[in-house]
Amino acid sequence: METYLGLDLGGTKLLIGELDRCGNILKYKKYDSGFFNQQAALEIIKESLDDYVQTVGWTGDKPVAMGVGLIGRVDTVSGIWLQIDPTRTHPVPLAKELSNLYGIPCHIDNDVKAATRAERVFGFGQISKNFIYVNVGTGIAASFVVNGRQIRGSHFNAGEVGHTQVGVNVGIKCGCGRMDCVELIASGIGFDRCARLLCKDYETNLQIPEDIANRVQVKDIFTLSQKGDPLCVQLVENATQALANLIMNLVRVSDPDTVVLGGGIVSDGFFHTKVLEKLNATTIRFVTNGVVITKLNPDFIGLMGAGAVAMNV
Numbered sequence: 677m678e679t680y681l682g683l684d685l686g687g688t689k690l691l692i693g694e695l696d697r698c699g700n701i702l703k704y705k706k707y708d709s710g711f712f713n714q715q716a717a718l719e720i721i722k723e724s725l726d727d728y729v730q731t732v733g734w735t736g737d738k739p740v741a742m743g744v745g746l747i748g749r750v751d752t753v754s755g756i757w758l759q760i761d762p763t764r765t766h767p768v769p770l771a772k773e774l775s776n777l778y779g780i781p782c783h784i785d786n787d788v789k790a791a792t793r794a795e796r797v798f799g800f801g802q803i804s805k806n807f808i809y810v811n812v813g814t815g816i817a818a819s820f821v822v823n824g825r826q827i828r829g830s831h832f833n834a835g836e837v838g839h840t841q842v843g844v845n846v847g848i849k850c851g852c853g854r855m856d857c858v859e860l861i862a863s864g865i866g867f868d869r870c871a872r873l874l875c876k877d878y879e880t881n882l883q884i885p886e887d888i889a890n891r892v893q894v895k896d897i898f899t900l901s902q903k904g905d906p907l908c909v910q911l912v913e914n915a916t917q918a919l920a921n922l923i924m925n926l927v928r929v930s931d932p933d934t935v936v937l938g939g940g941i942v943s944d945g946f947f948h949t950k951v952l953e954k955l956n957a958t959t960i961r962f963v964t965n966g967v968v969i970t971k972l973n974p975d976f977i978g979l980m981g982a983g984a985v986a987m988n989v
């Protein structure tokens with residue numbers, strides 16, 4: 677049986693696994709990566725992969741190809757990892773280096789675009805050729821699938837919709853230079869920033885870590901919100917309105933029949949329901965399959981995406 681090697685490198689962890697052609701994960705192992713720049717990431721990948729080969733090994737023959745999902749901007753054509761963010765820009769020809777090291781073809785892609793590939797190949801893509809995948813996790817990004825193809829843009833930067841304003845104004849300046857980007861209101865980062873800003877104005881029982889390196893727990897905000905905690909009620913209200921507005925704006929751009937939500941924040945049913953309540957029926961009348969949570973396992977959609985990247989589909 678032909679298998680594929682997938683690597684999903686997130687902000688703090690690296691997941692390595694072997695998949696079959698249908699996207700089933702046959703074996704996997706998780707590694708802590710910590711905070712890294714691109715050169716350190718290459719070392720982390722090599723060390724972890726060597727460990728994987730020794731401690732987990734292949735199910736049968738060596739995989740026929742490998743795929744890597746990465747944070748930041750990725751040139752999928754040349755196989756160059758261009759940058760993590762503007763402060764971490766050091767282009768690495770990652771696909772070529774890994775291919776030379778391990779003797780199999782290697783392809784790379786951005787992590788959200790890889791997750792969208794998983795959705796396109798193994799998920800809602802089986803019933804839709806025009807959908808939008810919106811990832812709401814630590815940050816917010818999306819990928820547009822139009823006539824079965826993903827939009828890339830001229831600099832592989834399409835879909836960075838977390839940096840758009842959506843009419844919910846709290847007064848936070850974003851690293852990108854604009855005010856009140858939706859990512860600063862409705863993502864893991866956003867809940868943290870808004871909690872710290874608004875806790876002066878609302879009573880709350882929410883634990884807000886003094887050290888800004890430790891983020892507020894979003895699940896605590898959801899729990900307290902359902903008990904009527906004034907700050908948490910307001911944070912959830914702002915975030916769900918912001919995300920609903922973002923979704924409605926995106927729907928007006930590419931006319932999808934499905935909007936698929938993924939990422940740690942939206943997998944919570946409470947949050948999803950509140951977003952649905954704020955969608956305007958006329959705006960989303962052609963989204964006939966609905967605004968739905970991915971059916972793929974949220975913990976493994978990135979790895980399945982890396983598998984699809986390996987298959988180069």
Ligand SMILES: [Zn+2]
Pocket residue numbers: 838839840850851852853854857
């Ligand atoms: Zn921004």
